[in-house]
Each structure stands twice: as C-alpha cells, then as structure tokens.
Amino acid sequence: MLPTLGESIADATLLRWLKRAGDEVKRGEELAEIETEKATMPIECPADGVLLAVLADEGGVIVTRQVLAVVGQSGEKWECGSSGEKRGVHAPTGRREPSRSSKPPVDAY
Numbered sequence: 001m002l003p004t005l006g007e008s009i010a011d012a013t014l015l016r017w018l019k020r021a022g023d024e025v026k027r028g029e030e031l032a033e034i035e036t037e038k039a040t041m042p043i044e045c046p047a048d049g050v051l052l053a054v055l056a057d058e059g060g061v062i063v064t065r066q067v068l069a070v071v072g073q074s075g076e077k078w079e080c081g082s083s084g085e086k087r088g089v090h091a092p093t094g095r096r097e098p099s100r101s102s103k104p105p106v107d108a109y
Contacts, residue, residue: 002034002043002066011063012036014056023051025071032068047071052078 002012012034019031030042031051045051053070056062070078 002062002064002068009036009038009064011061014058014060014062014068015040016058017054018042019045019051021051021054024074025049025051034062043068045071050074050076052076 013036015033015035017032019025019029025031025045025048027045027048029045031045032043034041034043049071050073051069052072054068055070056066056068062068072078
C-alpha cells in the first residue's frame, strides 16, 4: 500500500516500477519510485516473497493506502474474484478476506 506520507500529502505519481511480477523480493528492497509534490522517494517491500501482481500503472496517480502490489510465496497464484474483489488481499481496515484454499492468503502492499 502507499503509506501515509504526511498530513498534507494524499496522493503521488508512480514514476516507475523497479521490480516486475514474478520477481523475488526482500523486505526493505525498493519496489517502485513515486513522486509527491515535495519529493521523489522509493516504496520499499515490507516482506520477503515473490511479487505476484503489480496493481498500479507507471505514470498514474496513486492515493494513500491504495494497494499497489501483491507479495506472496513462490508458486502461489493471485487472482481477482468474479466481483473484481482481490482474493487474499488486506482491506484498508486491516481485516483479511477468508481464503478458500489450503494455502495461506497472500499479503498486499
């Protein structure tokens, strides 16, 4: 998710992705670069795993707490539900949707 960047900053522009879906990622590794009205800064990965999905486009405006990407485990699949809801993704409230598979749900960051 795009973290809260301060009281006066509600959105940013996603300049570029530094990783692609399928890439292995490590906690603290830079995933993307964003630009706010005040600065250009990296978005870091909060967990080890595999980048399963990239959900925001380069050049697009992103807002605070918007899900930008999904990180899971190697071999795990990520998919949208029939209603467009993201399965296994943390909702902004921090609650997790129940998973119907035997594998643990993925986390969205």
